[in-house]
Amino acid sequence: MADHSSPLPLPRIQALAAADMASVDALIRTRLASDVVLINQVAEHIVSAGGKRLRPMLVVLAGQATATGGRTGADHHQLAAIIEFIHTSTLLHDDVVDESDLRRGRSTANAIWGNAASVLVGDFLYSRSFQLMVELDRMEVMQVLADTTNRIAEGEVLQLLHVRNPDTDEAAYLRVIERKTAVLFAAGTRLGALASGADAATQQALYDYGMNLGYAFQIADDVLDYTADAADLGKNLGDDLAEGKATLPLIHAMAGSDATTRERLRAIVQDGDSTSMPEVLAAIHATGGLDYSRRRAMDYAVAAEAALAGLPESEALAALRGLARYAVERTH
DSSP states (O other): OOOOOSOOOHHHHHHHHHHHHHHHHHHHHHHHOOSSHHHHHHHHHHHHTOOOOHHHHHHHHHHHHHSGGGOOOHHHHHHHHHHHHHHHHHHHHHHHHHTOOEETTEEOHHHHHOHHHHHHHHHHHHHHHHHHHHHHOOHHHHHHHHHHHHHHHHHHHHHHHHTTOTTOOHHHHHHHHIIIIIHHHHHHHHHHHHHTTOOHHHHHHHHHHHHHHHHHHHHHHHHHHHHSOHHHHTSOTTHHHHTTOOOHHHHHHHHHSOHHHHHHHHHHHHHTOGGGHHHHHHHHHHTTHHHHHHHHHHHHHHHHHHHTTTSOOOHHHHHHHHHHHHHHHOOO
16 A cells, blocks of 8 residues: 655645646636627736746645545636635736736736736636636535635735834734735645535645645745745745835844844845845854744744645645745745
8 A cells, every 4th residue: 555644845746736727727728708809809918927826736635635536626626716816816916006016937918018917917817716616506605715715805004004104013914915915825635625526624724734834835935935936936936025025034034133223124125125135144144044944944844744644645735835845944
């Protein structure tokens, strides 16, 4: 009997999800189609940019881990597509709000077609996700997704309140992550289990896994904004700083610096001054901000793995464990 207790590496995880993901991708492309040409152009641009499709992959892996015989079906694929549509719509809106011009190494939709087109196509994707939800005709699914999209919207507004705000502390930062990132991960893993007919306790375990994974993933992402190679990262290094976003490495540096340095860092955040990146990096290194942030990300990754403890061992469960490791070990 195969030992499934060791976490799987990313290529094995992707291979395990590949057949399901092919169905999800086909569904995404079919359901993106509109007779409004601009919608097709913008949607195709952002969907073909690829990315790891992590969120829909979580739906199918949670489905495999909880389904009888590991068999997923059309409902899993539809839920995965819904999660990806919601995520993609938030990216379109985010890039407008953040005035970003690069994502995944390519020009953002707003840089090519303008803000109005990006916002409106984002709205189209949001509403298309709700059409797909209604087709499933399961009140429980609609409840989870309606609550999730509402929390994501709260997260967007909450983040706006913290732009160029040097008083953002770790607790406030984590509240933004919960709503902007973690709730969608958690909805995906919970819905994967729900579509498999899993009981409430199993759904909760997968929800807890997804929530902790989301925190781990986002904190690790924020570390990469200060450490990655720009070509690997696929966006401009220091974008968070330019947008006046104080993420955990900088929050930790401000909390641990002397008064003079702290005032200088506060001014940099208030000005969104990315030209001061060397100063910010020096303060982050001096206070151990990167190591601290990596430890916090690892704490959440460990909690994500721990949430899976009661579930029957399978290759899909090992894949979910592997994603918790990958979230904090990746370089882009």
